[in-house]
Amino acid sequence: GIDPWGLPFEQYDASGRRRTDPVDAASALPDGTAVDGVDSLKQYLANDRVDQITFNLIKHLATWANGRSLAWTELELLQTYSRQLTPTHRTCRRILHDLIDSPLFLTK
Numbered sequence: 001g002i003d004p005w006g007l008p009f010e011q012y013d014a015s016g017r018r019r020t021d022p023v024d025a026a027s028a029l030p031d032g033t034a035v036d037g038v039d040s041l042k043q044y045l046a047n048d049r050v051d052q053i054t055f056n057l058i059k060h061l062a063t064w065a066n067g068r069s070l071a072w073t074e075l076e077l078l079q080t081y082s083r084q085l086t087p088t089h090r091t092c093r094r095i096l097h098d099l100i101d102s103p104l105f106l107t108k
Contacts, residue, residue, distance in 0.1 A: 055082040
């Protein structure tokens with residue numbers, strides 16, 4: 001199968017430069033959303049999937065900072081924290097500070 005998330009990136013070559021020749025970068029995502037290139041994919045992710053993007057950022061930061069895979073209970077804690085973020089608090093700075101102050105990094 002063809003990766004529907006990757007098709008919009010056909011607008012770029014292997015070095016990351018935008019192609020000059022026209023490319024059909026239209027795709028239907030697994031949920032049925034139609035995107036036509038990277039710009040519409042960015043809009044979709046920013047408007048419709050921002051909660052999932054935020055949780056994945058938090059999860060990957062916590063995994064990297066701990067140097068190990070997270071336990072199920074830790075993932076639940078991060079999921080709860082992610083859901084509580086308001087759009088004004090959804091900044092990298094705020095997320096990093098809150099993550100550092102979270103129970104994941106409390107010393108016993």
